[in-house]
Amino acid sequence: MNPLQTLRFAVGGLAANKVRSGLTMLGILIGVAAVILLLAVGNGSEQAVVDSIDALGTNSLTVTSGTASASSTATTIQPLTVADAKALANTTAAPDIAGVAPEVTTSQTAIYNGVSHSVSSVIGTYPAYFQAANSKVSTGDYFSDDDVLNARKVCVIGSVTASDLFGTASPVGKVITLGGTPFTVVGELATKGTSTSSFNNPDDTVIAPLPTVQNAFTGFGSLSQILVEAKTAADTTNATNEITTLLMGTHGISSASAVDFQVSSQTTLLATRSSSTQTLTVLLGAVAAISLLVGGIGITNIMLVTVTERTREIGIRKAIGAPKSAIMGQFLAESTLLSLIGGALGVITALIGSHFTIVGIKPAVIPASVYGSFAIAVAIGLFFGSYPANRAASLRPIDALRHE
Amino acid sequence: MSHSLPALRRRAGAQAQPAAPRVGAAGGPVPVITVQRLVKSYGVGQAAVHALAGRLDGRGRPLGVDLSIHQGDFVAIMGSSGSGKSTLMNILGCLDSPTSGRYLLDGTDVGGLDEHQLSLVRNRKIGFIFQSFNLVPRTTAVAQVELPLAYAGVRSAERRRRAMAALTLVGLADRADHRPNELSGGQQQRVAVARALVTAPAMLLADEPTGNLDTRSTDDVLAIVDRLNASGRTVVLITHEDEVARHAKRVVRLVDGQVTSDVRQAPLAGPPPALLDPHGFAEHSLHAHPTPPSQPAQPARSAQSVQSAQTGVQG
Numbered sequence: 092m093n094p095l096q097t098l099r100f101a102v103g104g105l106a107a108n109k110v111r112s113g114l115t116m117l118g119i120l121i122g123v124a125a126v127i128l129l130l131a132v133g134n135g136s137e138q139a140v141v142d143s144i145d146a147l148g149t150n151s152l153t154v155t156s157g158t159a160s161a162s163s164t165a166t167t168i169q170p171l172t173v174a175d176a177k178a179l180a181n182t183t184a185a186p187d188i189a190g191v192a193p194e195v196t197t198s199q200t201a202i203y204n205g206v207s208h209s210v211s212s213v214i215g216t217y218p219a220y221f222q223a224a225n226s227k228v229s230t231g232d233y234f235s236d237d238d239v240l241n242a243r244k245v246c247v248i249g250s251v252t253a254s255d256l257f258g259t260a261s262p263v264g265k266v267i268t269l270g271g272t273p274f275t276v277v278g279e280l281a282t283k284g285t286s287t288s289s290f291n292n293p294d295d296t297v298i299a300p301l302p303t304v305q306n307a308f309t310g311f312g313s314l315s316q317i318l319v320e321a322k323t324a325a326d327t328t329n330a331t332n333e334i335t336t337l338l339m340g341t342h343g344i345s346s347a348s349a350v351d352f353q354v355s356s357q358t359t360l361l362a363t364r365s366s367s368t369q370t371l372t373v374l375l376g377a378v379a380a381i382s383l384l385v386g387g388i389g390i391t392n393i394m395l396v397t398v399t400e401r402t403r404e405i406g407i408r409k410a411i412g413a414p415k416s417a418i419m420g421q422f423l424a425e426s427t428l429l430s431l432i433g434g435a436l437g438v439i440t441a442l443i444g445s446h447f448t449i450v451g452i453k454p455a456v457i458p459a460s461v462y463g464s465f466a467i468a469v470a471i472g473l474f475f476g477s478y479p480a481n482r483a484a485s486l487r488p489i490d491a492l493r494h495e
Numbered sequence: 496m497s498h499s500l501p502a503l504r505r506r507a508g509a510q511a512q513p514a515a516p517r518v519g520a521a522g523g524p525v526p527v528i529t530v531q532r533l534v535k536s537y538g539v540g541q542a543a544v545h546a547l548a549g550r551l552d553g554r555g556r557p558l559g560v561d562l563s564i565h566q567g568d569f570v571a572i573m574g575s576s577g578s579g580k581s582t583l584m585n586i587l588g589c590l591d592s593p594t595s596g597r598y599l600l601d602g603t604d605v606g607g608l609d610e611h612q613l614s615l616v617r618n619r620k621i622g623f624i625f626q627s628f629n630l631v632p633r634t635t636a637v638a639q640v641e642l643p644l645a646y647a648g649v650r651s652a653e654r655r656r657r658a659m660a661a662l663t664l665v666g667l668a669d670r671a672d673h674r675p676n677e678l679s680g681g682q683q684q685r686v687a688v689a690r691a692l693v694t695a696p697a698m699l700l701a702d703e704p705t706g707n708l709d710t711r712s713t714d715d716v717l718a719i720v721d722r723l724n725a726s727g728r729t730v731v732l733i734t735h736e737d738e739v740a741r742h743a744k745r746v747v748r749l750v751d752g753q754v755t756s757d758v759r760q761a762p763l764a765g766p767p768p769a770l771l772d773p774h775g776f777a778e779h780s781l782h783a784h785p786t787p788p789s790q791p792a793q794p795a796r797s798a799q800s801v802q803s804a805q806t807g808v809q810g
Contacts, residue, residue, distance in 0.1 A: 409590075492625075
């Protein structure tokens, strides 16, 4: 008995009961497709979180006013000021800091040519902001340090703001009225993508020089926050320590437990979020694995039925000299073929399905899950098929022949 | 050169042997089948039922059946239902194992063989024909006949050639691509015969091969068996029809698991009765034939076809 002959017998056996074979394959198909697709959905949501963090800038640290925890011994809270920001910009005291951008935030209504649009965040800042916040201009240019020094009424707008106010026309060089003050648009930011997790649309924004916004809207008091860019993602811890030391100096605080500001990095935020999505992925994977196991039990069941139904045929084959290994091989090949074809179709189904957005998440197929689930499916065929196959092969020819 | 069959040694009132087996050119008179003190029981102790018992000793224990069959013989085993003839046949075909006793096939003790060796014996040495045909469902005639060769590891092209030769021998070359449900009972049995002889086994075992067939198909199948025996194949056939037993050279009768008579109808050497005197045989047929059946009536043609099929099967 060569393997080809065994395979031919197995194909013949499966073809004899097409509906049954098809349904058994469907069980494996669904199992494999579910494993690949659900892991892809889990991975996709994880990826989305990582992407949104990347969009914010992984090197960036945010300094906000206020106490970090209830155990803080801070008595008064001093607001963050431009002086604080300037202290942080000292490259000798803070060698790991690449850029500092003090921020004030407000929201205003923008009007252009009678079209009015409510901008959710109007940010007054320094040019260093664009680098730290990972905001890139797609058309036009950033405003300059010179614009900041002279408090020029220029701004860079987000892509959603641009399309709402100008439609498809280029906004660069146009003048919009923001809360009664005219601003010349110098650039439009590239689309960051709508992150489902952030309640502020990062593309609906107007960014203008800090003194201009302070002058027009917020006044020259405290800052909303200071955005600090570390030199590399690895330097964020050092940068955090430098910020704490410097600001404790400017705020006149001696105890580390009495600080009246917080330094938070995007990565800490992201780690929390991705660990929760990882739990989701594991849960989804477990559910899918169970469905694959159920598919495997389906194979055992069908093979047992097949063996019982074909007992007489087994007897005939044994009577004309089929060795135990040939009978075993035939039934094992049948069950493995079922899982092999079912698994292959499951992989194809999952790969097609992963092109569609599922519950708002773009699935990202994990290559290991494709190989893994396919291999598990084939192993299931071998494992769950071996019991019925062994039962078929161990029958005594006379018992098998007498079976009705 | 006289030689008495061992099977008859212990039987009182044994009937006269018409001819003693000759020592042929092929070798000494070693029997193909030797069965010694063979017992087959179902159940144990008081509840034991002896399907094959032979004579009982003084305390009611079975002594077992003894039988030996020589190369080229054509033996019909007769008996009513429950006489143990099918049990004997299943043991001879290595499908079942005896409770006690020895079974020597071609000088090999079958009882000492393991499962894999038994499958080789079934494949190479025995061709089995069943009453209920026992073809594999949904498989074409030629594939059925190829099956034993496939298990023997014969290559595909060679397999096809030998299967077609065997089908030609049983006159079904034109039905090679038909499935069992597209064949008549007689044709199915002829496919089964082709399957049994395709590996060129030393002996052909037939368990009531004509039991499910009409007289016409019975004649077709028996004609093939006659020709196979004429070409030197040992044939053991179970039947309860006298008409079928007439074809055999030797008739063994079983009653309640015991051999009660053993009659030789034709010499061991030479063709079976149906081919020895075709016309006389046909005239005494118990079947009402308006004309003699065509196939056995043409010895010249059949001898030739057996010859060609032999070379095909064994080549």
